[in-house]
Amino acid sequence: MLDKTTIICRCEEISYEEIEEVIDQGARTFDDVKRLTRCGMGPCQAKICTNLVANIIHEQTGRPLHKIPLPRMRMPLSPIKLETLTTDSTSFSAVKSVLDEVELEDGKVR
Amino acid sequence: METEVLIIGGGPAGLTAAFEMASRGLEVTIIDESFSLGGQLCQQTQLIRALPSAYQPMAGFKLANKLTEQLKDFSVRYLLGHRVIGLYADGSIGVTDEKDVFPVKAKKILVATGAAENAISFPKWTLPGVITIGAAQTLVNRDFVMPGKEALIVGSSDFALDVAYQLMEVGVNIKGIIEKSAVVNARDKEKVNQVEKKGIPFYFNSYVKEAKGNGEVEAIDIQLQNGILTETVDLVCIDGSRSPILDSFYQLGCSFGYQEVLGGWIPQYNKHFQTDQKNVFLAGNAAGISNHAALLLTGMISGISICEELKVLNRDAFKELTLSYWRELENLENKDAWQARIRHIEKFSAPLLKDQFIS
Structure with a gap:
């Protein structure tokens, strides 16, 4: 069903051929493929391509799907504006601490 | 913000769980990223027949209203238009209202985040006009937008046939239903008849070879058993089945197991729908893809x-209710899903994925 040019990660425009190539080089998990190709690093953060990539790894290597682990799911779980992350909320924000150096004025990044 | 119970996801499972808890006096907060309750039910106009005994058969959007209505006498806090973006070091949930990020501290967390549709890739599947069946349904029934005029449906599940029919009702010409196996996937024979009566062809043992078009989909090459058929279309609706949405579980440190029938990776849980993080419970499609009855019943089981655990239901009543809800689940859930669920629960103490690195 797939040809070499079929897009697998639409955000980063990674093709089937590129995924196949890194599997040849030894990639066995989604995160392996991600580190080598940027697959899954776009705006959707792998929400669309995770299963597509797992299926390709399965087809290419014969490794069963339950042996192909989930990708690491990191914060923030979905896209958020930096401005929102850095608001001068009175309650604490662990996320904010990373960005404490950003200067704020009326809750907006100056 | 503090609450006794935080429910992530205000769909059918979250709402039935909320009813069990709020009606027994617990302080419940429901967070949902959309501005309405009911989740995917809101755009489901099809009749849902198999429901727990407390509910009559009704259309999806009516069920959404009913589940929302039955909470109105209780004090439930709704955080609509809010999203969970992560977890604080002290275990509080990080929530955003798109203006601010704030922590919500809860004694118990119930994750009912539902499922996401899977993609199916083929050459040029990223052309505009190629969408999922769920997206097609949302466009028609929620946004009142006709997604195209000439359509092909890829997949023949009950859901795919429902959406095919709903598209037809608003005037979309369905040129065919493409199914990779040799038979219709849908269990409801009435739905199959309904679609067949309209003269829509089924292409079995077939798949999409390629989409064609410049800037938008214009035609589809269907690989049939004995050759290729090209259909001119401006809409392709893909049913790639669904998988549980797991990111909240991952951040909460839950373990995972694998059950293909239930959608692949799913959080590990016991018969009380409690994960191995003892304050984290789950319900609905997040606990394995199943039918509407199961969405409601798993919400009810995790709710009780x-x-x-929070001592608003005595041990005997709890045991009795758990038994009766499980009995209903066994009767109403499809046999293969129910068996996979039982196998999954049996593996509670031996998950395939655990102690994941959280960052």
């Missing part, structure tokens, strides 16, 4: 489990 939290009630028992």
Whole structure:
């Protein structure tokens, strides 16, 4: 069903051929493929391509799907504006601490 | 913000769980990223027949209203238009209202985040006009937008046939239903008849070879058993089945197991729908893809489990209710899903994925 040019990660425009190539080089998990190709690093953060990539790894290597682990799911779980992350909320924000150096004025990044 | 129970996801499972808990006096907060309750039910106009005994058969959007209505006498806090973006070091949930990020501290967390549709890739599947069946349904029934005029449906599940029919009702010409196996996937024979009566061809043992078009989909090459058929279309609706949405579980440190029938990776849980993080419960499609009855019943089971832990339901009543809800689940859930669920629960103490690195 797939040809070499079929897009697998639409955000980063990674093709089937590129995924196949890194599997040849030894990639066995989604995160392996991600580190080598940027697959899954776009705006959707792998929400669309995770299963597509797992299926390709399965087809290419014969490794069963339950042996192909989930990708690491990191914060923030979905896209958020930096401005929102850095608001001068009175309650604490662990996320904010990373960005404490950003200067704020009326809750907006100056 | 503090609450006794935080429910992530205000769909059918979250709402039935909320009813069990709020009606017994627990302080419940429901967070949902959309501005309405009911989740995917809101755009489901099809009749849902198999429901728990407390509910009559009704259309999806009516069920959404009913589940929302039955909470109105209780004090439930709704955080609509809010999203969970992560977890604080002290275990509080990080929530955003798109203006601010704030922590919500809860004694118990119930994750009912539902499922996401899977993609199916083929050459040029990223052309505009190629969408999922769920997206097609949302466009027609929620946004009142006709997604195209000439359509092909890829997949023949009950859901795919429902959406095919709903598209036809608003005037979309369905040129065919493409199914990779040799038979219709849908269990409801009435739905199959309904679609067949309209003269829509089924292409079995077939798949999409390629989409064609410049800037938008213009035609589809269907690989049939004995050759290629090219259909001119401006809409392709893909049913790639669904998988549980797991990111909240991952951040909460839950373990995972694998059950293909239930959608692949799913959080590990016991018969009380409690994960191995003892304050984290789950319900609905997040606990394995199943039918509407199961969405409601798993919400009810996890709801009473939290009630028992927070001591608003006595042990005997809890045991009796758990038994009766499980009995209903066994009767109403498809046999293969129910068996996979039982196998999954049996593996509670031996998950395939655990102690994941959280960052």
